[in-house]
Amino acid sequence: MSVAAESEVRQRLFCYLVTDPRIDSLERLTSIVSAAIDGGVTAVQLRAKGWKDRVALDAAQRLRRICCERDVLFLINDRVDIALACGANGVHLGVDDLPVAVARELLGPDAVIGYSPEAEEDRQAAIAAGASYLGIGPVFGTQTKADAGPALGLPAFRRTLDRVALPCIGIGGIDQANARGVLEAGAAGVAVVSAILFADDPRAAAQELVEAMQ
Amino acid sequence: MTDVPRLHLIGPLGVVKPVEFLGIATRCxxxxxxxxxxxxxxxxxxDALRMARSLRRELSGHPGTRVIVNDxxxxxxxxxxDGVQLGERSFEVEDARQLLGERRLVGRSVHDVDGAKRAEEQRASYLIAGHIYDTPSKEGEPGRGLDWLAEITTAVEIPVVAIGGITVERLPQVFTAGAHGVAIGRELLLADDPHATTTRLARTIEQEIDDA
Known part of the structure; x- marks a missing residue:
């Protein structure tokens, strides 16, 4: 599945589920992701930091199959080799990971490469290096990532997006109650972790999130 | 199988700083x-990419020395x-082989005969087997010994590189047990003169091969 066209990437970023390495039972993870896709999730990013590489690849292969069948964008956090080995659509990189340009070198022009910048100059460099979209945050306070830094708040989030020509997703503390504001600030979509992953009913949680944004 | 090196330096292992390691690697x-x-x-x-690229650059004058990245x-x-080294946590050999192609080395670290056979079936280029002797990097875990090493080298046809507490003095017995080569970490990393130690190791290995 080639999804390089910017308009198509933008569409698929709409409801973006990021997994948490603390959910490390592959049975549980695949069942949550399937349910979330039933509920309307359009993109999935696998985060497997701290896992054994072979377990991460196993998870990636399973999730890739599920996402591919349902036409959902599937990305791997950080590890370009895992993305290559499982045939994911691409990767999502942070400032400490492999640089965007070299990831592009390995993954090719059709891959989707997301990037989480920390500073203005990171943003510009990533765009020049060929990033497909940016993850901007934390929009709100979050408990999921301890090192995420202070929340931007919607006004600063909106100002950041105004300066970026690429599709952007908001991340950090986003849930069913505040997602609409993130879209109204100009985001192509919202990235959520706990609001779906740790919900009692991930399918219903995803559905509520999508409905709140429409 | 002559293209699998005989003497492997493993680092930096947290024993020396990355920048020191570049210097030691070049001298070795x-x-x-x-x-x-x-x-x-x-x-x-x-950081890993920067480190690997620096090492590659430092070694540009030594085309005979392979650079192997872990995991x-x-x-x-x-x-x-020139290749990757995989362990029990890493990608399977066959998955790595698919990404790396036929020309690069895919090494697999093994701790038992079954693992060694499986790695060979998956077309590993060579094995690293150990640890053979007691070593401070595996405190509380006694070395597996030379008989164990001989079991591994008998069970597979691909080259077996012995690791764990290997010194110049121990080379003859390690090669007698069927090793193709040796991998050394702290003995080289902490050597007063890594160049001299490497020279001694390399010479002795050559003699062992000639004698065999």
């Missing part, structure tokens, strides 16, 4: 060390390394 390479392994589990992808196949490809 100039004395005939055949492979430098980068073990950098705690480094981020960006990270993406880093290995981007740094134009």
């Amino acid at each position: 390479a100039s004395a005939g060390c055949g492979a430098i392994h980068l073990r950098m589990r705690d480094l981020s992808g960006g 990270r196949i993406d880093v290995a490809l981007l740094a134009m390394a």
Whole structure:
């Protein structure tokens, strides 16, 4: 599945589920992701930091199959080799990971490469290096990532997006109650972790999130 | 199987700083060390790539010395390394082989005969087997010994590189047990003169091969 066209990437970023390495039972993870896709999730990013590489690849292969069948964008956090080995659509990189340009070198022009910048100059460099979209945050306070830094708040989030020509997703503390504001600030979509992953009913949680944004 | 190096340096292992390691690796390479392994589990992808590229650059004058990256196949490809070293936590050999192609080395660290056979079936280029002798890096775990090493070298046809507490004095018995080569970490990393130690190791290995 080639999804390089910017308009198509933008569409698929709409409801973006990021997994948490603390959910490390592959049975549980695949069942949550399937349910979330039933509920309307359009993109999935696998985060497997701290896992054994072979377990991460196993998870990636399973999730890739599920996402591919349902036409959902599937990305791997950080590890370009895992993305290559499982045939994911691409990767999502942070400032400490492999640089965007070299990831592009390995993954090719059709891959989707997301990037989480920390500073203005990171943003510009990533765009020049060929990033497909940016993850901007934390929009709100979050408990999921301890090192995420202070929340931007919607006004600063909106100002950041105004300066970026690429599709952007908001991340950090986003849930069913505040997602609409993130879209109204100009985001192509919202990235959520706990609001779906740790919900009692991930399918219903995803559905509520999508409905709140429409 | 002559293209699998006989003498492997493993680092930096948290024993020396990354920048010191580059210097040690270069001195070992100039004395005939055949492979430098980068073990950098705690480094981020960006740092690991910088490190691997620096090593590649430092070794540009030593085309006979291979650069082997642990675990990270993406880093290995981007740094134009000569191969990867995999362990029990890493990618399976066959998955790595698919990404790396036929020309690069895919080494697998093994701790038992079954693992050794499986790695060979999956077309590993060579094995690292150990640890053979007691070593401070595996405190509380006694070395598996020379008989164990001989079991591994008998069970597979691909080259077996012995690791764990190997010194110049121990080379004859290790080669008698069927080893193709040896991998050395702290004995080289902490040597007063890594170049001289490597020279001694390389010479002795050559003698062992000639005698065999």
